[in-house]
Amino acid sequence: MERLELESFLILAEELHFGRTAERLMVTRARVSQTIAKLERQVGAPLFERTSRRVRLTPLGKHLHDDLAPAYACIRDGLARAKSAAMGMEGELHVGFVGAATGELLMGVLDLFARRHPATAVHIHETQLGDFVEPLRESRVDVLMAQLPVVEPDLVTGPVVLTVPAVLAVSSRHQLARREAVRVEDLARAKVFACGGSLPEYWVTANNNPRTTPAGWPIERGDTAATIQETLALVAAGRGVASVGEDVSRFHPRPGVTYVPFEDAHPITYAPVWRASGETERVRAFVRACAETQAIGNSC
DSSP: OOOOHHHHHHHHHHHHHHHHHHHHHHHHHHHHHHHHHHHHHHHHHHEEEESSOOOOEEHHHHHHHHHHHHHHHHHHHHHHHHHHHHTTOEEEEEEEEEEEEHHHHHHHHHHHHHHHHHTTTEEEEOOOOOGTTHHTTTTTTTTOOOOOOOOTTTTTEOOEEEOOOEEEEEETTGGGOOOOOOOGGGGSSSOOOOTTTTTTTOOOOOOOOOOOOOTTOOOOOOOOBBSHHHHHHHHHHHHHEEEEEHHHHHHOOOEEEEEBBBSOOOOOEEEEEEEEGGOOOHHHHHHHHHHHHHHHHHHH
């Protein structure tokens, strides 16, 4: 049995439609019909029942499918593993992520990556924003889905794969909670704190936590917190306000906390980041999968 005959039979058995089978095989519908007819002549009996309304397997066709499908899957997976090994893809990849939004995006990336590189075992690790990039430097992860900016000489930043509007988390008792929207200028009216006491100043400032407003009014910095849950607890207690991504309002609704949209704040952006000294083919393949998953999402 030739490869086209095998794939035509198995895909037609799955699709039960000659047109869709031809599209998946990237051949003409007539070629699929001719290939199936040739296979049926070799077997000596029909494998499909064809009418003007539907296509279905004959009992003999179903028996043949049950025999061939597992064997074909083993051959296909074996070839994929061999290809991955030849490309240096066999092994493990440890991926870190910060926040629920990146965790959600990561599921699509992992699905695409696993289909392409089954020889790579991927392990995911949730990290805290307060750790910033230490999981990378300590080799706990090979690549990190990080909140930007990351401007470190030993690290490489990939393309932006997620952009989230910024909102202001405030106590529901705060006067700003009654507003439809806020501006960065309004931060002068409250204590502002960022999640994570060890974050570099350039990161804090870039994520809507400047020292002064655009008009030059000073912004008071309040307490710091290591995690988003600590941040929201402080907000609910009225200890200050925090600029966060809109995804936090979806994944972390909390009594006593109101999320108010910004009119003029920078959006929150995320990208894969990795050690310059630790760049491998597995890391590069993962970054490509990130970019492609993001592109697919934008086209939907």
